[in-house]
Amino acid sequence: AQSVTQLGSHVSVSEGALVLLRCNYSSSVPPYLFWYVQYPNQGLQLLLKYTTGATLVKGINGFEAEFKKSETSFHLTKPSAHMSDAAEYFCAVTGSGGYNKLIFGAGTRLAVHP
């Protein structure tokens, strides 16, 4: 069965520092992979997604993620953190039986300090 593991429920960085949020997945079929962000008191919004093709995917707000099949990973990065990046980030993978369902990880809360 498909599953997602996000390493680190809380990550804290300084403003201007590199952001690295880790995601590993398991899937019996070629997966589609997603990162969603949830700002306080708001719904989830899509940051980026990987389906096929280029393994480095660029998303909104300067974020990008790289699909590494050999490592079953899809880590999210941003070169320089902004205070406005403070939020909860969810990695997700498509479920079995097609690409109809998303399986979410438990989330990583990112704090950005001045």
Place this chain on the structure above:
Amino acid sequence: EAGVAQSPRYKIIEKRQSVAFWCNPISGHATLYWYQQILGQGPKLLIQFQNNGVVDDSQLPKDRFSAERLKGVDSTLKIQPAKLEDSAVYLCASSFGTGGAGNEKLFFGSGTQLSVL
């Protein structure tokens, strides 16, 4: 464009009581999803509608949860009777097409936070 609207924003009830949540998706969106997000966990799909038909309700606890999407627009999710473990945020999402969550862009509402005492 207007986003996905959900109400109420917060609800506190005692166990064994009933509760209902309402969702108004983005106009024209064919697919509507209800997710349950328990504290410390990622969202879990409860039920997915395409227009007014159910596509997937495999993880809906049907002995106590029910949902409907009248006329393929608004939707309500009901819990009767509630248990302590139902405390969670209930998220509604919608997508324009019918390709499923992996192929469509999902738009989420802000959720309803339920506390069962």
